[in-house]
Amino acid sequence: MYYTVEKGVRKQMEHLVITGQKQLSGEVFISGAKNAVVAIIPAAIMAKGKCVIENLPYIEDVRSLVDTLTNIGAVCEFTGDNSLIIDSSNIEKYCATYESVKKIRASYYLMGAFLGRFKKAEVAMPGGCNFGTRPIDQHLRGFKALGAEYTIQHGVVKLSAEKLTGSHIYLDMPSVGATINIMLAASMAEGVTLIENAAKEPHIVDTANFLNMLGAKIKGAGTDVIKITGVSELHGAEYMIIPDQIEAGTYMIAAAMAGGDVTVRNIIPKHMDPLSAKLQEIGCMLYEGDDSIRVVSTGNLLPTTVKTMAYPGFPTDLQPQMTALLCAANGTSILTENVWENRFQYINELKRLGGNITVEGRVAVVEGVRQLMGAEVNATDLRAGAALVIAGLAAKGTTTIGNVKYIDRGYEKIEHKLRAIGADVKRVGEKNIG
Ligand code: EPZ
Numbered sequence: 001m002y003y004t005v006e007k008g009v010r011k012q013m014e015h016l017v018i019t020g021q022k023q024l025s026g027e028v029f030i031s032g033a034k035n036a037v038v039a040i041i042p043a044a045i046m047a048k049g050k051c052v053i054e055n056l057p058y059i060e061d062v063r064s065l066v067d068t069l070t071n072i073g074a075v076c077e078f079t080g081d082n083s084l085i086i087d088s089s090n091i092e093k094y095c096a097t098y099e100s101v102k103k104i105r106a107s108y109y110l111m112g113a114f115l116g117r118f119k120k121a122e123v124a125m126p127g128g129c130n131f132g133t134r135p136i137d138q139h140l141r142g143f144k145a146l147g148a149e150y151t152i153q154h155g156v157v158k159l160s161a162e163k164l165t166g167s168h169i170y171l172d173m174p175s176v177g178a179t180i181n182i183m184l185a186a187s188m189a190e191g192v193t194l195i196e197n198a199a200k201e202p203h204i205v206d207t208a209n210f211l212n213m214l215g216a217k218i219k220g221a222g223t224d225v226i227k228i229t230g231v232s233e234l235h236g237a238e239y240m241i242i243p244d245q246i247e248a249g250t251y252m253i254a255a256a257m258a259g260g261d262v263t264v265r266n267i268i269p270k271h272m273d274p275l276s277a278k279l280q281e282i283g284c285m286l287y288e289g290d291d292s293i294r295v296v297s298t299g300n301l302l303p304t305t306v307k308t309m310a311y312p313g314f315p316t317d318l319q320p321q322m323t324a325l326l327c328a329a330n331g332t333s334i335l336t337e338n339v340w341e342n343r344f345q346y347i348n349e350l351k352r353l354g355g356n357i358t359v360e361g362r363v364a365v366v367e368g369v370r371q372l373m374g375a376e377v378n379a380t381d382l383r384a385g386a387a388l389v390i391a392g393l394a395a396k397g398t399t400t401i402g403n404v405k406y407i408d409r410g411y412e413k414i415e416h417k418l419r420a421i422g423a424d425v426k427r428v429g430e431k432n433i434g
Contacts, residue, residue, distance in 0.1 A: 002376075002402040003433060010433045016401040016415060018392035019424040020374055023299075024260035026421040028251045030267050031057035031412040032082065032241030035317075036203035038106035039180045040210045040241065041065045044086040045074065045113040046188060047214045049236025051086045056241060058082065060409045061104045068100040068107065087236070098124035098155060104409070108136055108177060111159060112184030115148055121159040125152070131343040131381060138175045142182035145169045146189050166191030166230055174199040174224065174310040180207050187216040189230040198226045201311040202271045206242045213237035243291075245271040246317045247411060250386045252276075252295050253321045254418070256284045257328060258393040259299030262421050265292045274314045278304060278322070282329060299394070303331035303368060308339050320346055320387035327355040328394055329368040337362045346384030349377040353391045353399065371396050379403040382410045389414065393423055 002013040032055040042065065044051040056062060058078075066076045066084065073091040078084055094114035101107030105126040114121035126134065140150055140157070145168075148161040166189050171178055179199040184207075186193035198204070200222050208221030214237050217229040248267045255262035256279050269276070269288045276286050276293065282304050285296040303326060308316040316339035326333035327350060337343045344359045351357060352375045356367040374397030379385025385407035392399030401407075404427065407414055415425045 002400070012428070012431050012433050013402060014404050014430050015428055016389065016404055017426050017428055018374075018389065018399045018401070020372075020392055020395040020397065020399060022258065022393070022422055022424050024255050024258045024262050024393070024421040024423060027263045027265050028417050028421055029265050030243045030248045030251070031055070033057075033203050033206065033244040034059055034061055034246070034410045035176070035201070036206040037062055037241050038065060038104065039109050039203060039207040040239070041069065041086065042109035042113040043184055043207060043211055043214070045069065045088045045091065045110070046117045046184070047234045047236045048089050049087070051214070051236045052238040053084045053086065054082065054238070054240040056082045056084050057244065057412045059412050060405065061106065064103045065106070068096055068110070071100055072096070094118040094120045095122040096124060101126065105134060108139060109181055109184060111139065111143070111157060112181035115143060115159050115161065115164065115185040116188035119161045119164060121157070123157050125155045125157060131340050131345055133341065136177070138171050138173070138178035139181045142169045142178055142195070143185060146182070146185055146193065148185070164189035164230070166193040166228070168194045169196065171195065171197040173197070176201050176204065179204055179226070183208060183211065183218060183221075183226060183228060186228040186230060187211050187218065188232070188234065191230055193228040193230070195226040195228070196224065198224050199310055200224060202242055202245055202268070210237070210239045213239050243267045246315060246383070248272060249275045249315065249318045250321050250390070250411070251417070252279060252293065253318065253325050254390050254393055255295040256282070256297045256301065257299070257325045257390050258423070259297050260422070261294070261296045263292050263294040267291055267293065269293050274312060275318055278306060278314065299328070301325070301329040303329040303333040305333065306335045308337050310339065316340055316343065317383050319343060320383045321390055323347070323357065323364055323366060324350060324355070324387040324391040326366045327357070327369060327372060327391060329366070331368055333366040333368070335364045335366065337364075346380045346387060349380065349384065349388055350391060352377050353388070353395050355391070373397060374399040376400045377402070379406040382406050386411065389418070389425070393418075
């Protein structure tokens with residue numbers, strides 16, 4: 001049972017309840033990309049004027065960032081139909097306290113946005129998921145190359161620059177965050193910036209396209225060399241967020257796991273290639289449309305090997321979900337996590353559901369089992385939570401999942417979308433139980 005005791009009163013915590021072994025069928029409509037929108041909302045700070053952002057996912061990370069922007073004087077309005085108006089014309093503050101940024105790691109994008117517009121930034125070090133240290137040395141190295149000085153005192157990064165001057169930056173690794181953060185600041189630097197060994201994820205292209213709609217001059221996003229020619233001012237614009245590659249992949253894996261016939265709609269099939277190839281390899285039938293992929297699965301799956309890599313490799317953000325899926329494969333699978341130093345913390349929760357997994361450093365060896373069994377588990381982070389949902393869909397009996405707040409950070413209406421394709425899942429809210 002999920003409860004805490006507050007001021008002597010026992011309180012039941014919110015959790016999901018899944019009754020497994022239901023075949024899935026029907027259509028899932030994918031929301032806008034979390035990892036694009038958490039960069040685009042901070043980027044709107046640099047625009048002197050109104051931005052209208054469409055196809056916005058109503059997820060916790062969006063609500064947290066909108067609160068932060070409102071606290072510094074931006075006028076933000078959710079206009080229903082998944083759209084958000086942001087007017088940053090009159091903000092003067094370039095500070096974001098720990099209180100307002102502690103919930104999400106993507107708060108670090110405020111550094112690049114503040115630096116671009118104000119040539120100053122004071123942002124508390126990011127919070128976020130707990131799978132190993134999440135340094136920002138590449139971000140800071142890029143800001144320094146553009147002419148900014150920084151100190152880190154009491155958990156707050158303070159940046160300032162007389163002016164920002166274009167530079168040639170070669171990243172140590174294709175960091176998504178550093179690529180986007182440097183792109184933000186460089187958009188308003190004087191002269192040309194080259195980012196080499198840049199990350200190529202779809203959300204980097206989306207952020208670059210948004211910045212160009214604001215009047216920035218960015219070329220090469222989606223390749224490993226991005227060229228930014230700085231401008232002195234950015235204006236407002238309207239923009240539609242791309243579909244969420246990871247949300248789509250999560251539902252494709254759920255269909256493969258539970259068995260059935262599910263079509264994910266409102267997607268860019270090309271973004272799903274690394275996952276589509278793997279699902280076909282393990283025995284699923286996939287049919288691609290212009291903005292959809294249909295997954296047909298008997299639930300009878302072959303084992304495989306998975307190595308996470310920066311895009312266009314297999315996404316690390318689908319690694320937990322894939323591990324859950326391979327718990328039900330007929331044989332031994334091996335997953336290697338090449339992006340994060342410790343992204344297997346959720347394995348113990350999968351073991352509670354009957355998963356037979358051994359982890360050595362960055363490698364998980366998964367022995368497929370005949371049947372997972374329902375149990376009480378807790379999400380340890382956003383994608384781990386999604387993996388537990390997937391395992392619960394196939395497990396015999398009832399699975400309850402605590403720490404739902406992690407899942408809500410990146411999945412809009414997850415229980416509604418799952419129920420629409422036949423899953424038996426419900427959300428039990430918080431309540432005092434005396
Ligand atoms: C982004 O995180 C995503 N988050 C993560 O998704 C995703 O797992 C990751 O990219 C990789 O695709 C957002 O976009 C908000 P990185 P980010 O910088 O930018 C090392 C989710 O579930 N590194 O590409 O923080 C780092 O330690 C989340 O949606 C440095 O060493 O990831 C890691 O090993 C979880 N120094 C690797 O690079 C730096 O300055 C990749 O990190 C930056 C990164």
